[in-house]
Amino acid sequence: MITKTISSALSGALEDLGVTVLPAQINLEQPANKEHGDWSSNIALVTAKNAGWNPRELAAKIVETINSNLPSGIENVTVAGPGFINFALSPQWLHQVLLAVLEQGTKEFGRTNIGKGKKVNVEFVSANPTGPLHAGHARGACYGDSIANILTAVGFEAQREFYVNDRGLQMGLFAESLLARKSGNQIPENGYAGAYIEEWSEEMPDDLSLEETLDWGCSYAQGDQRETLEMIGIVFDAWFSERSMVDSGAIERTMNDLMKNDASYLKDGATWLNSSEYGDDKDRVLVKSDGEFTYLTPDVAYHRDKFSRSEWLINVWGADHHGYIARMKAAMEALGHDAGQLTIAITQLVKLVRGGEEVRLSKRHGDIIELREIVEEIGPDATRFSYLLQSVDTKQTFDLDLAASQVMDNPVFYVQMAHARLRSIQAKAESLGVWPAMPLDADLSLLTHERELELLRDLYNFTDLVQLAARELAPHKIAVWLRELATSVHGFYHDCYVVGDDISQQLTSARLQLVEAARIGLVSGLDLLGVSAPDSM
């Protein structure tokens, strides 16, 4: 690609000047300000000191050298500011980008193989099967699903997994709450009092034992959660049952192996994990003095199971679990796993606002906003896009009134509208018989309008962007890029007519190529977020 040409021109010039640089030091970037050219290098600023030059002088020498033998595709090279070297290219390189996008199509565009097929397990949501999913779960759900998409796009083999805590204290309280509600008794202390408990208990068969209630409630809740997730297009490859590890003996084996590795000990009638040996603040209880496991113990066994199936584990946890990271990594190391292959992605809390007031999230009380309600209110696409629009590192304010009533404020419509507009251009071209019978010899050099070039620059950036989003597990970067691409599309749509009497046939066919390329861009980006690209709005 063109960046290689520029890099080698730079390193050649530096060599001629007797300045030695490593290829890795040559760093090219696309300046934010278009007046600074298409590509820019700071190499003179970086190397000047060691070479004993003034940065601007060095840059001038480099430019002189490159200009004496200007590579094709580069229109001019200049020195600017404190010593930047700016390259202006002929639009031809962007036309190459267009051809590449068309050739790749929606199935290939933006995809690479840096993951080399490495297996990654993405565990997310993992809500207790004691109630419906709420607005807070949704952030982790959209995020986890999207990073699995992105990791797949860069060549990993991603598996989506949901860990079901179908045993333990909370399950017991849930079952007791259902039974109490069913028989009209008082909900037990610390039990579940949400309105859904009443609705669910009415669905429940009569005269169930506590154990049967637990089974029934668990599968009912799981079914409800599964259904809600499917409403926003999230389908898990595996639902891993905590209880199954009791039956299989996995938990006992894990306890034994921890003991064998001197990672656990008895104290005060409880069994402890020696986690402080592995960087945790303190040791943690694995088996309580009453003989029950803590939450940690089955989870350790579970992670171990995941490691037997995948090389890299990603857990998406809420901010309230961050204190749990150190002990889990400690346990993995104690069991001989590489804690570096366990990545914990923390999503900050979602603050729900309705009517200007904060809505508290608590499953134990009645006032939860269910994910199902949100999806029914604003639709799956707006739900997913809204949750993915900002970094999970920041706490999110989700304004339900805004999302429901002022749809125009919602960027998802802006992006989807861009796609619908491109489709309508194609539909018109189709009705005139000039599409999709596209002439492959369209003269792309006709694409010189700034709107057209802007579109191509956006498309050029996509592949690197997907890799960055994968590296940082940051789907919001895709969402931000989509808004930029949509802005370019709307600008192009406005200023560059594609099909019409006063547009030459040559220009029409060149622009039709661009329309399809931009469309491929929108579809590819939206796909990674799990948002649809409708033909009309």
Add this chain to the structure above:
RNA sequence: GCCCCCGUAGCUCAGCUGGAUAGAGCAACGGACUUCUAAUCCGUAGGUCGCAGGUUCGACUCCUGCCGGGGGCGCCA
């Protein structure tokens, strides 16, 4: 007290491994529809990037210390 996240325009947020004059949407103001969807486009206005030091040719970005907001520090899950 310790740990994690955040602090950027009136509001909601971007800002890539440090780069040139800090960006976008909404809200405000002013323009653009005989045309492929005006659910759009163009322009104006709006900033001490929480504060103070440090590193650097260069800091919103990295380091340290404060201040402010949120979350977590159980033999709960």
